[in-house]
Amino acid sequence: MLRIFHTADWHLGHHLHGVSRQLEHQRFLDWLLGEMHAKQADALIIAGDIFDSANPSSAAQSQLYDFLVKARTWLPNLDIVLVGGNHDSASRLDAPSPILNALGVTVVGGLSRDVDGNIDWQRLLVPLTNAAGEIKAWCGAMPFLRNADLPADQQDDDPLISGMKTLYAGLFEQLQQKAGNGESLILTGHCYMVNGAVSELSERKILGGNQHALPVELFPDDIAYVALGHLHLAQRVGANEHIRYSGSPIPLSFDESDYPHQVVQVDVKAGQPVETASVKIPRSVQLLRIPNGKDFAVLPEVIEQLKSLTLDDLPIEQRPLLELRIRLEKPEPGLHQQIEEVIAKLPLRLLKISKAYSGSEKSLADLKIEERLEELQPLDVFQRCYQNKYDQDAPEALNALFNELVESLQGPE
Secondary structure: OEEEEEEOOOOEOOEEOOEEOHHHHHHHHHHHHHHHHHOOOOEEEEEOOOEOOOOOOHHHHHHHHHHHHHHHHHOOOOEEEEEOOOOOOHHHHHOOHHHHHHOOEEEEOOOOEOOOOOEOHHHHEEEEEOOOOOEEEEEEOOOOOOHHHOOOOOOOOOHHHHHHHHHHHHHHHHHHHHOOOOOEEEEEEEOOEOOOOOOOOOOOOOOOOHHHOEOHHHOOOOOOEEEEEOOOOOEEEOOEEEEEEOOOOOOOOHHHOOOOOEEEEEEEOOOOOOEEEEEEOOOOOOEEEEOOOOOOEEHHHHHHHHHOOOOOOOOHHHOOEEEEEEEEOOOOOOHHHHHHHHHOOOOOEEEEEEEEEOOOOOOHHHOEEOOOHHHOOHHHHHHHHHHHHHOOOOOHHHHHHHHHHHHHHHOOO
16 A cells, blocks of 8 residues: 655745744644654655745745655655645746755656757656555656646647646656556646636636636546645545545635645555545634624624634734624724724734725625735736726636736746
């Protein structure tokens, strides 16, 4: 048997409304080390978005490399496969790969090509071994694929999807040539699949936008397991138990505070379907939203709920992070003062006050939500500008082109 731990979307270096998540990430990494040691993991797959940005801080980079060294020290035979995501800089991840390879860590930040434009497939083929050192599976370590990575000669109606199929078919062919003696085949991916559940506040639209969701037919039937990243909610793809998003290890927005954060334990046995188990990640810092969910409440109700909270008196860096969602009929000059008087007596950290306005004659469906520019996705700003200028919604094709432009600007190259 081969035991794999699948995780993704760490977003090291992430800040939530200006508050660092370094403590939460460190607690997760320490916990992950303990779980892999206790459950005798043979391999760890990290399916993209290691960092929160293409230019991570030195603290975020140190956190990653410290973890990798500890993992190899605690579990000397552990195979580690790390691929780049759309938030990562492919070149930054690949730069230390010679050193990391010597540690037994395989890093694939992006596709590499020779001077003739041919893909270096061998770099993407990673043997996974059990405790006895026997190869039990081969992993096709496919990183996040940008538009520039896709073949340029696609004649299909949707060149993006057909290009992805071509690349995965090429990788699958290479895996088949490597595998023998009943060795299982594993794939990674950092992409958006059809019917995936998206957290709009923290997941950047990738490639041509989420309207270009990829079909499950991308992955051949002979693949034992597909370790996916990008979507922060842990989920399987359709009815396929062997094609999964592990989800993010911590909530990256208040919309994700109720997500069941986990890593996926994958047990691979030759000739049998893989067995998967969700390993729940303990929450080290709570995210609170009043009222809970996506509703808004009038100020007296919000204050009453605040006063009814029962909280432990923790060190400030461990105190819950709070968002208040308040419904107003008109601007309330004393709102912040009233809230601050209550908050000052509670061991928590107020990060955000969301306000929604409605006149007394309007229904809840007519709420106008006040948003700050930094809370909007680039596409949201573009669509509002287009609507303001042309008095109509931007066409989907134009939205896709805008997403492609943003991706090229936000990319590392």
